Amino acid sequence: MxxxxxxxxxxxxxxxxxxxxxxxxxxxxxxxxxxxxxxxxxxxxxxxxxxxxxxxxxxxxxxxxxxxxxxxxxxxxxxxxxxxxxxxxxxxxxxxxxxxxxxxxxxxxxxxxxxxxxxxxxxxRPALPLRMLDHWDNVDVHPVMGQVERGYAGGSIFWVDGRARHEPQRVRAYARLLAACGINAVAVNNVNVHETEARLLTDRIGEVAALAAQFRAYGIRTHLSVTFAAPIVLGGLATADPLDAEVREWWGEATRRVYDVIPDFGGYVVKADSEGQPGPFAYGRSHADGANMLAAALAPHGGTVHWRAFVYDHRQDWRDRSTDRARAAYDHFAPLDGEFAANAVLQVKHGPMDFQVREPVSPVIGALPRTRLAVELQVTQEYTGQQRHVCWLGQMWSEVLRFRLDGETPVGQLADGLVGVSNVGDDPYWTGHPLAQANLYTFGRLAWDPGADPRRVLDEWIALTHPGAPDALVSGLHAVLDGSWRSYEKYTAPLGVGFMVQPGHHYGPSVDGYEYSPWGTYHFADRDGVGVDRTAATGTGYAAQYAKVWADVYESAASCPDELVLFFHHLPYGHLLRGGSTVIQHIYDTHFDGVAEVTAARDTWASLRDLVEPSRHARVAELYEEQLRSAREWRDQVNSYFFRKSGVPDAHGRRIH
Amino acid sequence: MxxxxxxxxxxxxxxxxxxxxxxxxxxxxxxxxxxxxxxxxxxxxxxxxxxxxxxxxxxxxxxxxxxxxxxxxxxxxxxxxxxxxxxxxxxxxxxxxxxxxxxxxxxxxxxxxxxxxxxxxxxxRPALPLRMLDHWDNVDVHPVMGQVERGYAGGSIFWVDGRARHEPQRVRAYARLLAACGINAVAVNNVNVHETEARLLTDRIGEVAALAAQFRAYGIRTHLSVTFAAPIVLGGLATADPLDAEVREWWGEATRRVYDVIPDFGGYVVKADSEGQPGPFAYGRSHADGANMLAAALAPHGGTVHWRAFVYDHRQDWRDRSTDRARAAYDHFAPLDGEFAANAVLQVKHGPMDFQVREPVSPVIGALPRTRLAVELQVTQEYTGQQRHVCWLGQMWSEVLRFRLDGETPVGQLADGLVGVSNVGDDPYWTGHPLAQANLYTFGRLAWDPGADPRRVLDEWIALTHPGAPDALVSGLHAVLDGSWRSYEKYTAPLGVGFMVQPGHHYGPSVDGYEYSPWGTYHFADRDGVGVDRTAATGTGYAAQYAKVWADVYESAASCPDELVLFFHHLPYGHLLRGGSTVIQHIYDTHFDGVAEVTAARDTWASLRDLVEPSRHARVAELYEEQLRSAREWRDQVNSYFFRKSGVPDAHGRRIH
Missing domain, CATH: 3.30.379.10 (Chitobiase/beta-hexosaminidase domain 2-like)
Structure with a gap:
């Protein structure tokens, strides 16, 4: 215990x-x-x-x-x-x-x-040299996003109400935990860089240096998210054009000053031309131009720029079925292969959309062989239960890392780095939900060895966290964690269709929540069927962004794996899945099953009461009640929605409201 | 001009x-x-x-x-x-x-x-002695609701950032405008009384007195929204039980102190046991007990308590079709008739739900003949375009006030007062949208004379606001205002079904936005039909809350007026309306028509450019672009939603996405 x-x-x-x-x-x-x-x-x-x-x-x-x-x-x-x-x-x-x-x-x-x-x-030796955790922590409390964007573990451990927290002991304890699972880089502020946060690069760099001193003691290099508009908003220049000499000089000088106080500074993280952030498009420059300018500023000091590939049109018209957000990163970045500097890393989300519970592996990862590339995972559970649900993501991440985009080389070997969005805050358990610690640990260990068996990683986490755990506790923890991601998938958005969450905060179901939005996230359910046609033959053509080995598989509903079939195809409710069920019956079955699995997990956890320290046990037990409530809400809303649309009754006669 | x-x-x-x-x-x-x-x-x-x-x-x-x-x-x-x-x-x-x-x-x-x-x-002489405007202004900026709850005209004219604004000239100018349309009472703070606002009753009463001094000069009495929990949160008592002697004494003393500084103080406004506000239910007391306690405190000084009848279960389960929010106010209050003190006024929303563009008249208004009663209207356009859309509500209000719940007496004669929720803020035009001034003026005039022809009231407003207006301007203003409420109804939620708005802020469409919510606001659309069965025979029984003359009309879909038919009945899409169209074709037709009407109104306004002062004309013209964009969004989302569900094509072959 x-x-x-x-x-x-x-x-x-x-x-x-x-x-x-x-x-x-x-x-x-x-x-x-x-x-x-x-x-x-x-x-x-x-x-x-x-x-x-x-x-x-x-x-x-x-x-x-x-x-x-x-x-x-x-x-x-x-x-x-x-x-x-x-x-x-x-x-x-x-x-x-x-x-x-x-x-x-x-x-x-x-x-x-x-x-x-x-x-x-x-x-x-680590398989990947870049093993980085990105904090989406704000310095100021953002009016909508709060102190930590998509944070579910309290406040930031670095910042509070516009100020640095100055809690070196906590940061040091954190650095120690990260080092112990293999992480060697941390970005200390949100990729959405607001006004105050921009200044961390210049007059507030001392606050970053104080954090870097703690991380350094455990071999972790500190990175900073910067705004592409820094030469304008901080430097008073008229432009942020990456090919402008004054702009390049400004970045060179700003970077030199950073290294004056943080000699082992890791580099910059940049979200540009994305969801309202400024970027090189404003000046008619490419993302390679943008990234390379920062790479040039960092190169003399041994730093790296992490340039995010999360670029898409977030002002889309839901009426326009030809635009496909899933295509965007590939369309933007694949043509730029070979143009990025050696110390620029293209940071690509693992899927083409946004950290849904199930997405295909992003074809971007296989499309830039001459570019250094890091795969980005979301350790914070924005779309996977927000650390109120148990959802251990090791299985999902491992599937991504072992996926062979070209039929041969696993993602874990194509990538130069793995980046996770942190799930940590000032909560006493670091991660809000005590069991969400397993996600952070697993992330670090998979970054060290992407080919590792995630269940073995979980063994490690259990043994370290619960030294001398009796077999009943070990098997109990496996029972509640191993299948939790698939359980979550079952009771939420089916067959790879994604979203169906409450707009804004993204917790809980809203089947049509993003259906008529500008965000490019649609399922197109009508009385006859559901799903997005992304085939080359009749759809958006996204399927053709894959190498032939996968393009062929995804192109046909007959060969597409069930769990992704609505991501690639719009199908009638009566369509027979490879698993033998119809689409509609699969929706009903998985939603009933998912809730049953949460109920079983809750009961398993209850049975471990004498084996787990009481306050930790109590917190998890309490969270399971919320998870169960929420899972039932998902089940009932999704089932009712599709029953009302399809009119098809459940083959097993269970109650659908 | x-x-x-x-x-x-x-x-x-x-x-x-x-x-x-x-x-x-x-x-x-x-x-x-x-x-x-x-x-x-x-x-x-x-x-x-x-x-x-x-x-x-x-x-x-x-x-x-x-x-x-x-x-x-x-x-x-x-x-x-x-x-x-x-x-x-x-x-x-x-x-x-x-x-x-x-x-x-x-x-x-x-x-x-x-x-x-x-x-x-x-x-x-005024038909109604109580003609009151309620401000939902907060003293502190509420983290969600802002400075003015449901305010669309900038900040509050009374409060800013936790302080009194101390702008007597502005308040006096406001008092003058209100007096000029017949209003004689104002409540200066939100009915949702938060921590800071509670203190207006006690140590911050001086700030209210300063406002009262300005209103007094134009014959307007000042009222205050108070929290039922005041004896606890302000008085330090252990209870707020309305039958507790100490509690009654506390209210008596607090009220005496109010009158010390505001001798003509109007009285209290109370939202109790509603949407999270405290109330008498916590002590096993009735709302009459609660209201009468405050009435007793106010009686010696000539004050009145306005007790809101907006009491319902806002933690409803969408799966439970037997609970009906529309029934709640009647079920709560009708049994209490005769129990309220003479200086207690029951303040009843005009419809049973919440200020939708179309609701039946609340049966509560006819159910308490021995109770003083005020009808509450929402001048602020929460559900009617939020002062970005032109939606003149005079026609709707007039229909309510002339409605004969018992077949004989119009609502305007049943009521003792009319209360409006203010649409005013610190915007230079007072109401954000310059044409929304017409709603405030019309409200005051209908309170003075509920039987007045609203188009004549609009004539007055036009003549006063645009002295010497040429005929082209007069007829142009009528053209854009007269039918604007019906246009809004056409392009938003059809046939009385209501809601279908974006959750939270309530602007713009979301057909399922409140469908699976706890708020009791559902349309139950499935592939076969839509609407709420509120009949006595097969539904929630709400229709039976009316006198027989209306209960019979509403009970049958054959006799129910089209504009309310989905409020009372769940009907197949193919159901033939009294107007001759099917439900689904009516939805399509009205949504296309509504947008066409907005387009025409925008063009009419554009034609008035030389007749209206340029900055005012420009602001309205700009708002019309937003109204048109929003109306199209409503049209397309609602039509697509029902096309996807029903599968019925538009009889006229127009484009549905």
């Missing part, structure tokens, strides 16, 4: 003291040259030893159970090697502090196993 | 200087005793004379064109008598200042006609 939230009011999440027992009860020697990250490692071991009676020292020779062997501090190498003879000691070797730190957290995951038996030399 | 908005930034509305020319260019004598209101009249005449060369004096004897004859200041008598011999002078006689003031404004309406020919003695 993990301890209750400690007196400082912050949950230890996957780093509770007890997780350090195997390490802290042994004798450790650190060999090699020190440096700040090695000091961090030393401090971690020393604190564990103080608690559990072990010892830690520098140098070699003495008898010990663990050797941490480090060549020096310098370098970006994050790899480490683990080896152990049958009679010990366990040895972790790294070329620098970064690798050593990752090795330390690897030891925690191994637990007692790290000190038993024999380990053949194992080299561990 | 009225002058542009004057340098003080406030439009003179229906009291432009030129409207005073007939009066101001003549010789006036005021006979009788003075007093504050007589002083006001004297000041008005003197200012007009200063501008137009006439004269005004006290006493009798001298040759003159106009005699204002007043017996004294005292009393509530608002009547006056007008008489004129063929060779003059015109004489207005009143027993006090109130009547004299009304007589003065009557002379303005008569214009030159007041001083020509012969007038047989005419006694003018």
């Amino acid at each position: 993990p301890p209750p939230v400690p007196p400082d009011g912050i949950d230890p999440a996957w780093l509770p003291p007890a997780a350090f027992r195997p390490l802290g009860s042994r004798r450790t020697l650190i060999r090699g040259r020190g440096g700040p990250l090695v000091e961090t490692v030393y401090g971690e071991v020393a604190e564990a030893c103080a608690r559990f009676g072990g010892s830690v020292g520098w140098g070699g020779g003495a008898a010990c159970d663990l050797v941490l062997d480090v060549a020096g501090e310098a370098g970006d190498d994050e790899s480490f090697t683990l080896v152990r003879d049958a009679d010990g000691p366990t040895t972790v070797t790294a070329s620098g502090g970064r690798g050593l730190l990752h090795g330390l957290f690897h030891l925690l995951r191994l637990g007692e196993g790290a000190f038993r038996g024999r380990w053949e030399p194992e080299v561990h | 009225p002058p542009p908005v004057p340098p003080d930034g406030i439009d003179p509305a229906w009291l432009p200087p030129a409207a005073f020319r007939p009066l101001g260019s003549r010789r006036t004598l005021i006979r009788g005793r003075g007093g504050p209101l007589v002083e006001t009249v004297y000041g008005e005449v003197a200012e007009a004379c200063a501008r137009f060369g006439g004269s005004v004096g006290w006493g009798g004897g001298a040759a003159c064109d106009l005699v204002l004859d007043v017996a004294g200041e005292a009393g509530d008598d608002e009547s006056f008598t007008l008489v004129r011999d063929a060779d003059g002078p015109t004489t207005v006689t009143a027993s006090g200042g109130r009547g004299l003031l009304h007589g003065l404004f009557h002379l303005l309406r008569l214009g030159e006609g007041a001083f020509r020919g012969r007038w047989e003695p005419e006694v003018h």
